[in-house]
Amino acid sequence: MSDAPDALLPDEVDESELPALLTRLLDRAADGGATVVTRGGVPIGAIVSMKDYQVAEEAVDEALATRTYEDDGTRYTLAEVCSDDEGDDR
Numbered sequence: 001m002s003d004a005p006d007a008l009l010p011d012e013v014d015e016s017e018l019p020a021l022l023t024r025l026l027d028r029a030a031d032g033g034a035t036v037v038t039r040g041g042v043p044i045g046a047i048v049s050m051k052d053y054q055v056a057e058e059a060v061d062e063a064l065a066t067r068t069y070e071d072d073g074t075r076y077t078l079a080e081v082c083s084d085d086e087g088d089d090r
Contacts, residue, residue, distance in 0.1 A: 009021065009024055009025065009028055009035070010035070011034075011035060011036065012035065012036040012037075012038055012043075013025070013035060013036075013037060013038070014037075014038050014039065014040075014041075015037055015038065015039050015044070018037065025047050026047065028047075029047050029048050029049045029052075030049055031049075032049055032051075032052070034046055034047065034048045034052065035047045059082070060078065060081065060082065063081055063082050064081060067081070
């Protein structure tokens, strides 16, 4: 992995900074860290390890598998799908 200390890397980077930092950010991800990627200050993605990505993907799949609702064309955010709120109409 990289010799540069992880503490010197920002937790959030603009996409324009990626070329200069990508190798170090990927090293951080491989070590279990995460970095938010922004565009004009708005989060658009994240650099995380494959292990963390797979864990998150499995959690979403499990949450979706336990849900039953009619597909009326309404789309939900990830936060809504993963919510434990039993008071919704889904």
